Amino acid sequence: MYFQKIIFDFLLLLYIQNQSDGVNTYQHFDKGNLKNVYKMEQILVFTATYNEAENIEDLIISVFEYLPDTVMLIIDDASPDGTGNILNELSLKYKELNIIHRPQKLGLGTAHKLAMKYAIKNNFDILITMDADFSHHPKYLKKMVNLMQNNDFVTGSRYIKGGGQNYGLYRKTLSVTANVLARNLLGIPLKECTTSYRGFKVSILKAINLDSIQSEGYSFFVESIYSVCRLTKNIDEFPIFFSDRQSGTSKISKFEIFKSVLCLCRLFFNRIFPPKFQKEFQNHKQNFKKCPKCISSYQTQTSKNINNSNNQLSSNLATKFQCLQCGTIYT
Numbered sequence: 025m026y027f028q029k030i031i032f033d034f035l036l037l038l039y040i041q042n043q044s045d046g047v048n049t050y051q052h053f054d055k056g057n058l059k060n061v062y063k064m065e066q067i068l069v070f071t072a073t074y075n076e077a078e079n080i081e082d083l084i085i086s087v088f089e090y091l092p093d094t095v096m097l098i099i100d101d102a103s104p105d106g107t108g109n110i111l112n113e114l115s116l117k118y119k120e121l122n123i124i125h126r127p128q129k130l131g132l133g134t135a136h137k138l139a140m141k142y143a144i145k146n147n148f149d150i151l152i153t154m155d156a157d158f159s160h161h162p163k164y165l166k167k168m169v170n171l172m173q174n175n176d177f178v179t180g181s182r183y184i185k186g187g188g189q190n191y192g193l194y195r196k197t198l199s200v201t202a203n204v205l206a207r208n209l210l211g212i213p214l215k216e217c218t219t220s221y222r223g224f225k226v227s228i229l230k231a232i233n234l235d236s237i238q239s240e241g242y243s244f245f246v247e248s249i250y251s252v253c254r255l256t257k258n259i260d261e262f263p264i265f266f267s268d269r270q271s272g273t274s275k276i277s278k279f280e281i282f283k284s285v286l287c288l289c290r291l292f293f294n295r296i297f298p299p300k301f302q303k304e305f306q307n308h309k310q311n312f313k314k315c316p317k318c319i320s321s322y323q324t325q326t327s328k329n330i331n332n333s334n335n336q337l338s339s340n341l342a343t344k345f346q347c348l349q350c351g352t353i354y355t
Contacts, residue, residue: 067094067169068148071156072135077105079157084114084121086162091169095120095148097139098156101129130351133244136220137234138322138348143226144310145321151224160221164264168223176256178223179249181216186263195268202246202284209292210250214261220245221264224252231255234310235325241280243287250291313345320349 069087073080080098087096100108100123111123124138136153143151150172154160164180171178182189183203191199199218206217222245232251239247253259312321326346346353 065149066147067091067150067152068097068143069094069152069154069165070097070139071154072132073098073100073103073107073111073156074129075103075105075107076156077103077107077110080107080110081114083156083158083162084118087165088118090162090165095122097122097124097142099124099126099135099138101126101135124349127350131240132242133240134324134348136244136248137237137324140224140229140234141310141312141322141348144230145312148226151226151229152222154221159267160264161267164221167262171260171262172223172225174258175260176225176228176258177252178259179214179216179219179261180221180264181214181261182219182264182266183215184261184263187265189266190268198281205288206246209288210295212249212253214259216261217249218245219266228252228256230310239287241283243284246284247287247291315347315350315352316354317352318347318350320347322348324348326353
């Protein structure tokens with residue numbers, strides 16, 4: 025009898041231990057075993073480059089260090105400093121690194137739009153965009169992926185508690201002013217509206233008529249976040265420290281600032297008179313027709329004029345497209 029009691033106690037102890045191990049395992053996963061989480065999602069990390077030869081290799085190494093199972097897309101606008109050659113060499117080393125070379129500088133906005141269409145066409149679940157100069161540190165990528173599990177859109181923020189930046193007074197004033205104007209004029213419920221360090225559920229990108237986003241430069245970030253916020257309330261932001269670029273020079277010109285102001289005015293007008301604007305935010309079938317010049321599938325509708333062989337403008341009645349990869353405009 026005593027021997028049976030010992031066996032019973034031993035079996036009971038094993039049962040309790042197994043149950044305890046199961047609970048501990050679940051709790052460990054629930055606390056953020058991000059490797060298990062993001063393996064279930066197909067994630068694309070994107071950045072655009074122009075003269076980033078001093079930064080790009082370290083950035084790629086760092087991205088794959090923090091998110092080893094991700095895919096990375098880089099679009100280079102014919103950088104004269106040799107960035108494209110460095111990318112070609114690195115693509116031989118990293119099989120999950122995809123490079124698109126564009127023949128000229130076609131604008132930051134068109135690069136981001138191309139990345140969005142690339143994510144849709146290739147069936148990714150999450151698109152994360154970031155700068156190539158380490159102002160957006162890859163150490164925040166895991167946090168962003170974790171927040172994306174319950175949100176359609178997430179942005180890294182300099183302007184909530186815990187965030188910050190090391191700008192000089194001039195750039196800080198510009199940044200703060202732009203964010204205050206965007207929040208108040210457009211009703212964006214976030215403190216950070218102008219950064220490109222963002223995560224999108226690709227399902228939300230599919231619902232946007234990306235061709236309706238007209239901005240091509242830095243104002244693209246405001247216009248695209250405005251489009252997202254009109255579709256979903258499942259958005260969030262988390263604190264990051266924005267470091268000014270480690271190497272190279274800033275590409276934000278006074279003309280870009282002027283275009284951003286015009287973009288805010290245009291979007292505010294569309295917000296006040298929404299009937300003409302609402303049709304752009306219905307579920308939208310993305311267009312993947314091929315460019316007649318480079319055969320790329322990434323196009324956008326455009327209102328730009330087209331010169332024919334006689335150097336005369338084509339009819340404004342025709343639907344015009346611009347290739348996001350080579351820049352060709354055609355009907």
